[in-house]
Amino acid sequence: MPIGKQCTTFFRSFTTKSDKKPHLDLWDLSVDNRQTLCFSKHLSSIRVVKNKAETLYMFDFGNSSTVPWRLTVLSASAALYVCRLHEGMSEEDLAWELVQNGIHFCTLQHHDTLNLAPMEKLAATMIPMRLSGHIFDKNDYTFYERQCQSFFSLRRSRAALL
Numbered sequence: 001m002p003i004g005k006q007c008t009t010f011f012r013s014f015t016t017k018s019d020k021k022p023h024l025d026l027w028d029l030s031v032d033n034r035q036t037l038c039f040s041k042h043l044s045s046i047r048v049v050k051n052k053a054e055t056l057y058m059f060d061f062g063n064s065s066t067v068p069w070r071l072t073v074l075s076a077s078a079a080l081y082v083c084r085l086h087e088g089m090s091e092e093d094l095a096w097e098l099v100q101n102g103i104h105f106c107t108l109q110h111h112d113t114l115n116l117a118p119m120e121k122l123a124a125t126m127i128p129m130r131l132s133g134h135i136f137d138k139n140d141y142t143f144y145e146r147q148c149q150s151f152f153s154l155r156r157s158r159a160a161l162l
Contacts, residue, residue: 042083049108058108059091067091069107071098078103 042059049056049072057079058072071091073079081103082094089097098105128143151157 040083041087042085046079046083056106056108059094061091065091068113069109071095071105072108073098073103073105078105 041061045059045061047058047060047070049058054074056072056074057076058070059079059082060070067090069091071082071094073082078098081101082098085094085097095105095107128140152161
């Protein structure tokens with residue numbers, strides 16, 4: 001495949017004794033690259049968060065952060081994609097860029113900065129009792145619709161459905 005040939009040529013240029021190295025703009029780790037990742041603000045702000053199931057790559061911009069949450073991606077390739085984006089982008093701009101490109105991400109926030117969700121009045125739930133000889137009619141459907149409307153008037157119910 002063409003991409004395989006390019007990769008092979010790229011790696012061979014490091015292993016051969018010739019002085020010919022890859023073009024500087026193609027080599028991210030070269031100090032002479034105009035867009036090197038070596039000194040990237042995004043790269044230096046990555047924090048690896050691990051649990052038993054997965055590894056997350058969280059971007060912690062510290063005092064220069066503009067939002068209370070931390071942008072977190074689920075793969076190293078997505079983290080490198082973020083590192084290649086313009087360093088002047090805010091967390092919201094980075095999140096928007098990820099959404100536009102269909103890259104899965106999440107936001108993490110320290111529990112001390114979370115606000116309690118407003119308590120909503122729970123909808124009255126009434127479970128109708130039907131005898132074995134009951135025949136469903138329009139009134140039963142109307143009752144069902146009212147219960148659905150009552151249930152979905154709560155923000156938490158809509159969020160649970162999503």
